[in-house]
Amino acid sequence: MTTARGKTIFLWTLVMISVVVLSAPTLVVLGASFTAGNMITFPPQGLSLKWYASIAQATDLREAFLRSLYVALICTLVAIPVGTLAGIALAKYAVRFEKALQIYLLLPFTIPLIGSGIGLMLIFGNAGILGQLWPVGIACCVINLPFMIWAVTASAGSLDPDLELAAANCGAPPLQTFLLVTLPAVTPGVITGSLLMFILALNEFLVSLLLVDARIVTLPVQIYNSIRSIITPDLAAISVVFIGCAALAITILDRLVGLDVFLKSK
Amino acid sequence: MAVAETGLDRLAVEGPVGSTAVSVRNVNMVFGDYRAVDDASFDLQEGKFLTILGPSGSGKTTLLRMIAGFQAPTSGEIAINGIPVGHVPPNKRSIGMVFQKLALFPHMTAAQNVAFPLKMRRFDARTIPARVAKYLDLVKLGGFANRRIHELSGGQQQRIAIARALVFEPDLLLLDEPLAALDRKLREEMQLEFRRIQRELGVTTINVTHDQREALVVSDEIIVMDKGRIQQNAKPSATYRQPSNSFVAGFIGVTNFLSGSVTDVTDSEVAFIAGTQPLCGRWVATDVRPSAGQSVKGAVRAEQIRVAATPDRLDDLQTTVAGSVMDVIFEGERVVYEVRLASLQDATIRVFDHDPSQHAEFEAGARVFVGWNARDVLVFAE
Ligand SMILES: Nc1ncnc2c1ncn2[C@@H]1O[C@H](COP(=O)(O)OP(=O)(O)OP(=O)(O)O)[C@@H](O)[C@H]1O
Ligand SMILES: [Mg+2]
Numbered sequence: 065m066t067t068a069r070g071k072t073i074f075l076w077t078l079v080m081i082s083v084v085v086l087s088a089p090t091l092v093v094l095g096a097s098f099t100a101g102n103m104i105t106f107p108p109q110g111l112s113l114k115w116y117a118s119i120a121q122a123t124d125l126r127e128a129f130l131r132s133l134y135v136a137l138i139c140t141l142v143a144i145p146v147g148t149l150a151g152i153a154l155a156k157y158a159v160r161f162e163k164a165l166q167i168y169l170l171l172p173f174t175i176p177l178i179g180s181g182i183g184l185m186l187i188f189g190n191a192g193i194l195g196q197l198w199p200v201g202i203a204c205c206v207i208n209l210p211f212m213i214w215a216v217t218a219s220a221g222s223l224d225p226d227l228e229l230a231a232a233n234c235g236a237p238p239l240q241t242f243l244l245v246t247l248p249a250v251t252p253g254v255i256t257g258s259l260l261m262f263i264l265a266l267n268e269f270l271v272s273l274l275l276v277d278a279r280i281v282t283l284p285v286q287i288y289n290s291i292r293s294i295i296t297p298d299l300a301a302i303s304v305v306f307i308g309c310a311a312l313a314i315t316i317l318d319r320l321v322g323l324d325v326f327l328k329s330k
Numbered sequence: 331m332a333v334a335e336t337g338l339d340r341l342a343v344e345g346p347v348g349s350t351a352v353s354v355r356n357v358n359m360v361f362g363d364y365r366a367v368d369d370a371s372f373d374l375q376e377g378k379f380l381t382i383l384g385p386s387g388s389g390k391t392t393l394l395r396m397i398a399g400f401q402a403p404t405s406g407e408i409a410i411n412g413i414p415v416g417h418v419p420p421n422k423r424s425i426g427m428v429f430q431k432l433a434l435f436p437h438m439t440a441a442q443n444v445a446f447p448l449k450m451r452r453f454d455a456r457t458i459p460a461r462v463a464k465y466l467d468l469v470k471l472g473g474f475a476n477r478r479i480h481e482l483s484g485g486q487q488q489r490i491a492i493a494r495a496l497v498f499e500p501d502l503l504l505l506d507e508p509l510a511a512l513d514r515k516l517r518e519e520m521q522l523e524f525r526r527i528q529r530e531l532g533v534t535t536i537n538v539t540h541d542q543r544e545a546l547v548v549s550d551e552i553i554v555m556d557k558g559r560i561q562q563n564a565k566p567s568a569t570y571r572q573p574s575n576s577f578v579a580g581f582i583g584v585t586n587f588l589s590g591s592v593t594d595v596t597d598s599e600v601a602f603i604a605g606t607q608p609l610c611g612r613w614v615a616t617d618v619r620p621s622a623g624q625s626v627k628g629a630v631r632a633e634q635i636r637v638a639a640t641p642d643r644l645d646d647l648q649t650t651v652a653g654s655v656m657d658v659i660f661e662g663e664r665v666v667y668e669v670r671l672a673s674l675q676d677a678t679i680r681v682f683d684h685d686p687s688q689h690a691e692f693e694a695g696a697r698v699f700v701g702w703n704a705r706d707v708l709v710f711a712e
Contacts, residue, residue, distance in 0.1 A: 229400050230433035232420040234494065235450035241421075244446075248437040 090307060097300035104297045115301040125302060128286035131197060132266050135282055138201025139265035140258050143212045146205075147261075148254050151216025152246065155223070169210045180207050181274040188275065200275050200282065204265035211264065212257035219253025220246075255320055259313045266309065350412065351376040351502060351534040352397065357406030359392050359558075366392045368558035370406070374536065374551070379528055381537045381545040384555035385581070390538040391430075393555075394506050397536065399423050411501055421450070426495030426533075428508040432487055434479045440490050441466065441475035447498045465493040468527060485516050492524070496531065503528070505537040509544065517541075521548050542582045546570065554578045572614065576627060576710040584632040584666075586679040589712065592624045600709045602626050605675040607651060611707030618711070625712035634706035635681040637667055637698050647701035653679075655696045667692060669700055 092106045100110030119125050154165060171180075184203045188194045227249060231241040247254075269284035276285055283306075287299055352374040359367040367389040374380050382390045395401045397408055399420035407414055415423060426447075434443050444462045453461070466472050469489035479487060488508060495503055505524070509517045525548045528535050539545055545552050545566065552569045554561045554577070562574040573579035580587065590604030600613045600620050611628045613620055620626060636644060644650045656678060657668040665683045670676055681700055692698055 224431060224433055226429045226431060226433035227435065229398075229420070230427070230429060230435075231446075231450075232400075233398060233425065233427045234447035235421050235498070236446075237421050237450075240450060245435055248435075251437070 093300050093303045094307070096297060097304045099297050099300075102296070104295050104300055115297040118298045119301050119305070122298070125283070125286060125298075128281050128283040129302075129305070131280060132283040134197060135201040135204060135268070135272070136262045136265035138198050139204040139208070140262045142202060142205045143209055143261040144254065144258055147209055147212030147257055148216050148247075148250065150209075151213045151253065151257075152220045152250060154213065155217045155220035169213060171210060177207065177270040178274075181271040184271065185274045194275065195277050195280070197276075197280050200272055200280075201265065203271050203275055204268045205261065207268075207271060208261055208264045211260050215257030215260060216250055216253040219250040219256075223249050255317060259317055263310055263313055267306070349376050350374070351378070351410065352536070353409040353412070354393075354397070355407045355409075357393070357396060357403045357408060359389070359396060359401065360404045365558050367396070367403075370555075370558075370560050372553060372560065372563050374534060376534050377532045378550045379525070379535045379537065379548060380551045380553065381539060381549035382553045382555060383539060383542060383545045383581075384561075385540060388555040389558040390540075390555055391506055394427075394504050394536065394538055397502075398425055398427050398504055424498075424501040425504060426498065426500035426502070427504040428488075428491045428495045428506065430506045430508060430510060432491045432508065434487060434491055434494070436479050438479070439475065440471065440477050440479065440482065443479065443490055444493045444497050447494060451498050453498070461497060465497045468496075468530075469493045469523075484512060485520065488512070488520060489523075492527065496527070496533065499531070499533070501534065503533045503535040505535065507538050507540070509539070509541070517544070524548060546582075554581060556581070573629070573708065574614065576629060579629040579708060579710065584680055584682070585629050586632065586635070586677075588628040588630065588674060588677060588679075588707075590626060590628070592620050592622050592626055594622065595620055599704060600626065602628065602709065604628070605671075605673055605677070607671070607673040609649060609707065610704035611709040612705060614708050614710060620709070620711070626709050627712055628707040628709050630679075630702055630707045632666070632680045632682045633684070635679065635700050635702045637669065637681045637683055637692070637700050639692075639696075639698060641699045641701075644699055644701035648704045649707075650699050650701035652697070652699055655692045655694050655698055658692065658694055665691065667698075669698060671700070 095108050096104050096106050097108075097115055098111050098113070099105060099108035100112035100114065101108070103109075154162075181203075184206065185194070188199050188203070193199045223246070227245055228241050231245040232238075236244065267284060268282075269288065272282045272285050273288070276282060281289065283302070287302060290296075290299060350373050352372075354370055354372050357367060357370045358365065370389075370393060372380075382393065384390050392401065396403050397410075399415065399418060402416070407416060409415065410423065410425075435446065438446065441462050444465055445458050448458045448461060449455075463472065463475070466475055469492055471486060471489055471493070474482065474486060474490075479490070482490065491508065509520050512520060521544050524535075524537070537544075537548065546569075549566055551563065552566055553563045554569065556577050562569055562578045564572070564574070569578065570582055573582065576587070579585050588604045588609060590602040590607075590609060592600055592602045593608070594601040595613075598612060599610055601608065601610050603609070609628055611630075636647065638644050641650050641652075651671050651673060653669040653671040655667050656670050659666040659668070663684065667681045667683060668678055669681055670678050679700070
C-alpha cells in the first residue's frame with residue numbers, strides 16, 4: 065500500500081516538473097506578447113494588444129506567414145499519399161530493402177539539418193527551381209517524411225491481419241480491400257502524421273533559410289531576419305500566433321479521431 | 331438433454347443423401363520442413379455440420395485456411411460443389427467465415443459490416459437493406475444496426491460476425507474457434523445458436539474447435555486431428571464409443587489407460603495382463619490382429635467404472651480390482667475419485683460417481699473396490 069502511494073506521489077511530482085519545464089517558454093512568450101512597453105520582457109510591463117495590432121499591420125510578416133502556410137500545405141499534400149503507402153508497405157510486407165529503409169527512417173536524428181539543406185540546395189539549384197516556393201514544401205516533405213511513415217506504420221502494425229482476409233472472404237477484390245478496409249483502418253495514423261508534417265513544415269527554419277531568397281522568405285526566416293536587428297515584442301506576438309496554429313491543429317485532431325486514440329498505446 | 335435433442339433431430343434431418351459440398355483430397359501443407367497438414371482427405375455432404383477437433387497446433391486452422399483460399403496447399407486438391415478451387419482466389423469463393431478474433435471492420439457500424447459482403451458481391455442495392463435487417467433479426471440484433479463494433483458486447487460482436495458470414499447465403503460456412511474467447515455459459519448458448527441457425531438455413535458448415543463437448547453437442551460429423559493427420563472421421567456417438575485409436579480415445583472424454591501384454595486372443599476379446607491383474611477387452615482395429623505377448627493398452631472411460639466399499643456390490647461387473655482412494659474431487663453434479671490400484675503396478679485411475687447419495691462417499695485413503703465390464707475396455711496396440 066505505502067509503496068504504491070509513494071510511487072503515485074513520485075510519478076505526480078515528475079509529471080508536474082515536466083509540465084512546468086515544458087510549458088515555461090510558452091507561458092513566458094505568451095506573457096511577453098501582451099506587454100504595453102517597447103521591450104520584450106517578462107513579466108510584461110502593463111497589458112495591451114498593441115503588438116498584435118502591429119503584426120496585423122506588418123505586411124511583410126503577414127505575407128511570410130501565408131508563404132509558410134503554403135509551404136506546409138504542399139509538404140502535407142505530398143506526404144499523405146507517399147507516407148501512407150510507404151508506411152503500410154513497411155508494416156505489412158517483408159520489404160526488400162528493409163535495412164536501408166530503417167536507416168532512412170533514422171535520418172532526421174542523425175543527419176544535421178544543415179547537411180540535408182545544403183544537399184537539397186545543390187539539387188534544386190541544378191534543377192533550376194531555386195527561388196520558387198513549392199520546392200521548399202517538397203524539401204520539408206523529404207526531410208520530415210519519416211515522421212509520417214512512423215505514424216502510419218504504428219497504425220498499420222496494430223491492425224488485425226485477419227481484417228484483410230475477412231474482406232477477401234466477403235468478396236472484396238484486392239483494390240477494394242485496400243481502399244475500404246486497410247486505408248480506413250490506418251486513418252488515425254494518416255491524420256496524426258499529416259498534422260505533424262504540417263506543423264513541422266510550418267516551423268521549418270534551417271532548410272527554408274538555405275532555399276529561399278529575399279522575395280520569398282517564410283515566417284521563421286522572417287523572424288530570424290528581424291531579431292538580427294532588434295528584438296521587439298511583435299516577435300512574441302507572432303510566436304503566440306504560431307502556438308495558436310499548433311493548438312488549432314491539435315483541436316482538429318481531437319475532433320477528427322479523438323486524442324485518446326493516441327494517448328492510449330496505439 | 332441437449333445431446334438427446336440433437337440426436338433426434340439428426341435422425342429427422344437425415345433424409346436422402348445430399349451431394350458432396352466439400353471434397354478434400356490428399357491435401358498437404360508444408361512450412362519449411364514442418365508438415366502442418368499431412369495427407370488430409372475427407373468428403374462433406376451438403377447441409378452437414380462438421381467439426382474439426384484437435385489439440386493446439388494439430389493443423390485445424392491451416393486446413394480451414396486452405397479451404398477458404400487464404401493459403402494454397404503444398405499438394406492435393408480441394409473441390410467445392412464438385413469444382414476444384416485451386417486457382418480460385420478467396421474473394422471468388424462462396425464461403426462465409428467467422429474468424430477466431432472475429433475480424434469485424436472497426437470503422438463500420440454493425441449494419442455496414444453485414445452489408446459489406448452484399449456490396450462486394452454486387453447484390454441489387456435496393457434489396458440490401460431488407461436483407462441486412464433479416465439477418466440482424468436472425469441473430470437477434472435487430473435493434474443494434476447502427477451501433478459501432480466497439481459499442482457491442484463480446485457475444486453481440488460474435489453474432490454480427492455470424493450475420494456477416496451468412497448474409498450472402500454462401501455455399502459453405504467456416505467457423506474457426508469463434509467461441510473460444512467466450513465464458514462458458516455464453517459459449518454453450520452460442521453453440522446451440524449456431525446449431526439453430528445452421529439448421530434453419532441448411533448451410534454446410536465446418537467448425538473448428540478444441541472443445542470436445544462442443545464437438546459432441548453440435549456436429550453431424552467429427553474429424554479428430556493430431557499432428558496434422560486426420561485420426562478419425564465419424565459421427566459424434568461413434569467417435570465417443572468407437573474411437574479408432576488410442577489418441578482419439580484419450581482426447582475425448584476422461585479415459586484411463588491400462589498397459590499390459592496380450593495373453594490370449596479369442597474372436598471378439600483380447601485377454602491381457604497388466605501388472606499382476608488379468609484383464610479382458612475388445613480389440614478395436616479391424617485390419618490387424620493382436621498376437622500373444624504383444625504390448626497393448628486397454629482404455630476404459632471414467633464413467634464406465636463403478637466404485638464400492640465391498641466387492642459384492644460390484645457382482646454384476648466382470649472385472650473387480652481392489653484399490654485405495656488417493657484424491658476426491660467434488661465437481662457438483664458428480665464426484666471424481668482418483669484410485670490407486672496396487673495390482674496394476676500402482677496405476678492411478680479416475681472414476682466418476684454421479685450418484686453419491688446411493689453409495690458411501692469415500693474419503694482420501696479409503697480402501698475401495700472398482701469394477702467394469704470387459705466390453706467397456708477397448709484394447710489398442712501400444
Ligand atoms: N505461416 C506459417 N508458417 C510456419 N508454420 C506455420 C504457419 N502457420 C501454421 N504453422 C504451424 O503449423 C502448425 C499447425 O498450425 P494451426 O494454426 O493449423 O494449428 P491449430 O490446430 O489451428 O492450433 P490451435 O488450436 O492452437 O489454433 C503449428 O505447429 C504452426 O506453428
Ligand atoms: Mg487454430
